[in-house]
Amino acid sequence: METITQFVSTEFGRYLTTFLTAMLPVVELRGAIPLGVSLGLSHIQSMLTSCIGNMVPVPFIILFVRQLFDWMKKRSERLSAFAKRLEERAYSKRDIIKKWQLFGLVILVAIPLPGTGAWTGALVAAVLNLRKRVAIPAILLGVIIAGVLVTGITFGFTSILH
Numbered sequence: 001m002e003t004i005t006q007f008v009s010t011e012f013g014r015y016l017t018t019f020l021t022a023m024l025p026v027v028e029l030r031g032a033i034p035l036g037v038s039l040g041l042s043h044i045q046s047m048l049t050s051c052i053g054n055m056v057p058v059p060f061i062i063l064f065v066r067q068l069f070d071w072m073k074k075r076s077e078r079l080s081a082f083a084k085r086l087e088e089r090a091y092s093k094r095d096i097i098k099k100w101q102l103f104g105l106v107i108l109v110a111i112p113l114p115g116t117g118a119w120t121g122a123l124v125a126a127v128l129n130l131r132k133r134v135a136i137p138a139i140l141l142g143v144i145i146a147g148v149l150v151t152g153i154t155f156g157f158t159s160i161l162h
Helices: 002-008 011-023 028-038 043-055 057-075 077-092 094-100 102-110 118-127 132-161
Strands: none
Touching: 002 011, 011 028, 011 043, 028 043, 028 118, 028 132, 043 057, 043 132, 057 077, 057 118, 057 132, 077 094, 077 118, 094 102, 102 118, 102 132, 118 132
């Protein structure tokens, strides 16, 4: 535990911890920005680091998730059921994409609530076969909007506490 404390007490450790946290599914930048601020990064440093970290998995998800799902379906019943659940979750978001087109993808990623975010946006883009050159900028815009929203919320909480 002392080693972790020493690591996050360094500037590199604070940035890396924030960056890696933003890469995690579910947590993404919603958890990484407040974490970065709590570790001593400024709101802007935490937001920028989190946005970059949140975008790192996106191209890999878009490129490889379908092959991963195919492999999972062949591997075992449990993995197959999990892959099918994720595909159904992605398909359940297709109406917002059909109605609002790429603006719908931006909204899906930008709303900082559970079940949304860059991972979900990338999964939806992959399952719906959206073009990468269009989907990735839409996801990036959504991540930036979410980053601004979460930073504003975080700033509001931290300014109240001080």
